[in-house]
Amino acid sequence: MKHIDAAAHTRGESQYVDDSPQPLGLLHVAVLGSPLAHGKILSIEIEDALQCDGVITIVLAGDIPGENQIGAIIPDEHLLAEKEVFYVGEPVAIVVAENFAQALQAKNKIQVQIEELSAVTDPRAAFANGQIIGTPRTFVFGDVENAWKQCDLIVEGRCDMGGQEHVYLETQRARAVPLENGAMRLYASTQSPYAVQRTVAGILGLPHHKIEVDVKRLGGGFGGKEDQATAWSCLAALAAWKTGKPVELVLPRHEDMVMTGKRHPYSSDFKIGLSAQGKILAYDVKHYQNSGAAADLSTAVLERTLFHSTNAYFIPNTRIFGACCRTNLPPNTAFRGFGGPQGMFVMESAIAKAAEQLNIQREEIQRRNLLCENDIFPYGQHAHEARAEKTWAEAENSFALPGLKERVAQFNQNNFEKKKGYAVMPICFGISFTTHFLNQAGALVHVYTDGSVSVSTGGVEMGQGFSTNITRIAAKAFGINQVRVKVESANTTRVANMSPSAASATTDLNGNATINAVTEIVDRLKSLAVSELGLGQKEKLSLKKERLFYAGKDTGWDWKKLVQTAYLNRVDLSAHGFYATPGICFDKQKEKGHPFAYHVYGTALLEVTVDCLRGTYNIDSTKIVHDLGRPLNELIDRGQVEGALAQGLGWMTLEELIFDKRGHFLSNSLATYKVPDVFFMPDDLEINFLQTAPGASGPYGAKAVGEPPFMYGIGLFFAIRHAMRAFNPKADLPFNSPLTPEKVLLQLHPQWGIDAENRRR
Ligand code: MTE
Numbered sequence: 001m002k003h004i005d006a007a008a009h010t011r012g013e014s015q016y017v018d019d020s021p022q023p024l025g026l027l028h029v030a031v032l033g034s035p036l037a038h039g040k041i042l043s044i045e046i047e048d049a050l051q052c053d054g055v056i057t058i059v060l061a062g063d064i065p066g067e068n069q070i071g072a073i074i075p076d077e078h079l080l081a082e083k084e085v086f087y088v089g090e091p092v093a094i095v096v097a098e099n100f101a102q103a104l105q106a107k108n109k110i111q112v113q114i115e116e117l118s119a120v121t122d123p124r125a126a127f128a129n130g131q132i133i134g135t136p137r138t139f140v141f142g143d144v145e146n147a148w149k150q151c152d153l154i155v156e157g158r159c160d161m162g163g164q165e166h167v168y169l170e171t172q173r174a175r176a177v178p179l180e181n182g183a184m185r186l187y188a189s190t191q192s193p194y195a196v197q198r199t200v201a202g203i204l205g206l207p208h209h210k211i212e213v214d215v216k217r218l219g220g221g222f223g224g225k226e227d228q229a230t231a232w233s234c235l236a237a238l239a240a241w242k243t244g245k246p247v248e249l250v251l252p253r254h255e256d257m258v259m260t261g262k263r264h265p266y267s268s269d270f271k272i273g274l275s276a277q278g279k280i281l282a283y284d285v286k287h288y289q290n291s292g293a294a295a296d297l298s299t300a301v302l303e304r305t306l307f308h309s310t311n312a313y314f315i316p317n318t319r320i321f322g323a324c325c326r327t328n329l330p331p332n333t334a335f336r337g338f339g340g341p342q343g344m345f346v347m348e349s350a351i352a353k354a355a356e357q358l359n360i361q362r363e364e365i366q367r368r369n370l371l372c373e374n375d376i377f378p379y380g381q382h383a384h385e386a387r388a389e390k391t392w393a394e395a396e397n398s399f400a401l402p403g404l405k406e407r408v409a410q411f412n413q414n415n416f417e418k419k420k421g422y423a424v425m426p427i428c429f430g431i432s433f434t435t436h437f438l439n440q441a442g443a444l445v446h447v448y449t450d451g452s453v454s455v456s457t458g459g460v461e462m463g464q465g466f467s468t469n470i471t472r473i474a475a476k477a478f479g480i481n482q483v484r485v486k487v488e489s490a491n492t493t494r495v496a497n498m499s500p501s502a503a504s505a506t507t508d509l510n511g512n513a514t515i516n517a518v519t520e521i522v523d524r525l526k527s528l529a530v531s532e533l534g535l536g537q538k539e540k541l542s543l544k545k546e547r548l549f550y551a552g553k554d555t556g557w558d559w560k561k562l563v564q565t566a567y568l569n570r571v572d573l574s575a576h577g578f579y580a581t582p583g584i585c586f587d588k589q590k591e592k593g594h595p596f597a598y599h600v601y602g603t604a605l606l607e608v609t610v611d612c613l614r615g616t617y618n619i620d621s622t623k624i625v626h627d628l629g630r631p632l633n634e635l636i637d638r639g640q641v642e643g644a645l646a647q648g649l650g651w652m653t654l655e656e657l658i659f660d661k662r663g664h665f666l667s668n669s670l671a672t673y674k675v676p677d678v679f680f681m682p683d684d685l686e687i688n689f690l691q692t693a694p695g696a697s698g699p700y701g702a703k704a705v706g707e708p709p710f711m712y713g714i715g716l717f718f719a720i721r722h723a724m725r726a727f728n729p730k731a732d733l734p735f736n737s738p739l740t741p742e743k744v745l746l747q748l749h750p751q752w753g754i755d756a757e758n759r760r761r
């Protein structure tokens with residue numbers, strides 16, 4: 001089954017927030033952002049701007065009728081700045097005008113006077129100043145201090161990882177429409193319809209039920225619309241409330257890039273101890289997360305960094321520390337992997353450094369330390385149905401790792417300026433929100449008298465194929481053809497209190513809720529059928545391919561007959577289903593528990609050729625063995641693996657966020673921020689799904705797919721590093737990502753470099 005939107009997307013017919021017909025009198029908004037990273041607001045002059053053509057009003061913090069607060073986990077973030085600004089681009093005022101050009105023109109006439117205060121952009125500096133969000137966390141397992149004594153080799157090092165801009169195709173946007181009696185409907189591009197409902201209600205000082213949020217689909221979210229979509233809906237709602245008119249807010253790309261938070265950059269210290277045989281005995285790591293100016297989801301992201309700090313390895317003694325460090329950058333936020341990639345990159349770096357000192361191949365250490373069945377994660381959960389070794393072995397065998405090693409060695413012997421490198425990259429990612437209460441979902445299913453079905457859930461289609469998955473799940477659960485099923489928009493009046501569509505768990509949670517709703521309706525239909533057909537046992541009835549069977553024999557009734565008979569007999573053809581992931585728990589005092597329903601495993605082999613005189617590189621191949629349980633739809637899942645891989649490769653290499661010391665974002669357009677394109681992707685890409693994996697708790701035994709394959713991209717850093725070592729074994733190669741071609745060149749030929757500070761104008 002193809003992605004149900006494939007045809008309409010291709011024709012450009014799919015509707016996004018601003019594609020539906022504009023209501024009469026729709027007003028448009030331009031947002032004025034802070035020009036400084038930190039400062040006291042002395043005055044805001046709006047008189048000149050108000051005189052401009054087409055301007056209806058200008059909204060400032062003082063206009064907010066409710067609470068000027070949008071922080072989801074920690075209330076530390078204003079919708080509009082009050083007395084102080086904390087990052088460049090922080091919204092200070094919005095101009096509402098008849099069209100966008102007029103709003104933009106007037107925005108430039110607003111005079112803001114700000115007294116500049118000192119800005120911090122470095123997480124370690126913020127930590128030293130005590131600028132910490134929440135409380136630092138430490139996971140302890142075994143006894144690290146005593147373990148060092150048993151180690152034959154101990155190495156220490158440091159990692160610095162860059163952030164990542166989401167580059168969703170559809171920038172942030174929302175449309176707010178005032179309704180009767182002070183209510184408001186929002187069409188929003190958000191992964192969290194309920195967060196928008198809740199926060200708009202708080203801003204306007206209204207009960208939740210006065211705010212309706214509808215989300216048809218997103219032109220990509222990738223975590224960037226989990227928490228960071230909320231503000232733009234709030235601003236549109238505020239403007240609509242003040243003017244009484246429908247209002248649309250669409251961020252231009254440049255503003256979107258400057259004003260919104262991104263993946264968290266991290267700076268980390270590691271210490272790793274091994275036996276002479278390459279067994280890792282101890283690992284001590286400290287993560288300094290660059291959280292930006294407000295908490296946003298940073299504490300939850302940090303938690304996942306801690307959970308994934310040992311990746312797919314068992315290490316008997318670990319100490320894992322992390323702190324959210326408050327800086328004067330836009331508040332950083334969720335991005336595919338949600339802190340996991342940062343934790344894993346440090347682990348892989350530690351292994352690389354140890355391998356270089358032991359003078360063995362990196363994959364020897366990796367392979368010897370893979371998680372086995374029943375091994376314990378540092379947070380106390382036991383590995384169950386562990387697939388680390390299995391996917392490794394499959395990748396090694398089906399993709400001929402020995403042959404690859406041989407080919408690379410041969411190539412490097414015969415070539416001077418070009419060198420090849422390879423890397424093996426195992427992954428292990430926990431599925432479930434680590435915030436316990438978010439692991440719940442609801443679904444509302446209607447069957448109409450013609451036999452067609454409407455499914456509403458709290459899940460959001462962001463391109464990942466959620467609606468396709470739900471269509472398939474509902475059809476399968478009923479035993480009917482999928483053309484009968486329509487998946488509706490996510491709407492807060494049909495499904496209440498939904499969790500964000502995130503953590504790769506949207507299909508798991510909402511799919512199971514859908515199955516529960518469908519099961520209830522099917523149960524009612526069966527009760528009716530046994531009595532109408534004069535049969536004995538309800539349990540012997542089943543619906544397959546739209547036919548009703550009793551003990552395997554066709555009853556002569558089909559789906560339509562069943563539904564019509566039920567209607568005439570006044571049987572309820574609608575049901576609400578609910579699902580809460582069973583068996584998960586976590587004790588934050590002890591930092592132990594069973595936070596994940598299950599883990600996703602996989603192994604990738606990557607091969608790269610580096611031009612060591614130019615610093616450029618080409619990804620020759622990427623071969624992946626990925627564990628999906630029993631996949632719901634291999635086509636959709638393959639798309640997810642490819643997309644996640646592309647983003648992971650980009651994070652590690654091309655995508656460089658450059659901020660100057662005063663907190664101005666320099667790589668602030670798609671001309672200066674480079675994302676991977678189709679030519680950057682591996683020349684040869686193969687993805688095999690592990691065929692023998694037993695089912696997981698996802699619908700029909702499927703495993704979540706959205707985020708885990710992102711982390712295969714980490715292998716590219718080490719493949720390039722391998723090639724660089726082959727060219728210059730003595731080069732000083734820091735664990736500093738992204739490893740852009742520019743950095744490859746300057747690390748191989750430091751004498752060609754200019755003072756890096758000079759580049760920061
Ligand atoms: N795929 C597409 N096409 N667009 C997206 O925005 N978001 C990713 C992933 N795949 C995303 C995507 C992220 S960050 C997550 S958490 C999951 O999809 C969310 O959807 P799921 O829970 O249905 O996997």
Ligand code: QUE
Pocket residue numbers: 072073226297300304334338432433434435438500502503504
């Ligand atoms: C993975 C996630 C999320 C998460 C935890 C994960 C996520 C998310 C939250 C979260 C936590 C607390 C809140 C809230 C959201 O936690 O996406 O609003 O109050 O939003 O392990 O992806």
Ligand code: MOS
Pocket residue numbers: 191221222223224226334335336337338501502503504
């Ligand atoms: Mo994904 S980062 O959980 O939206």
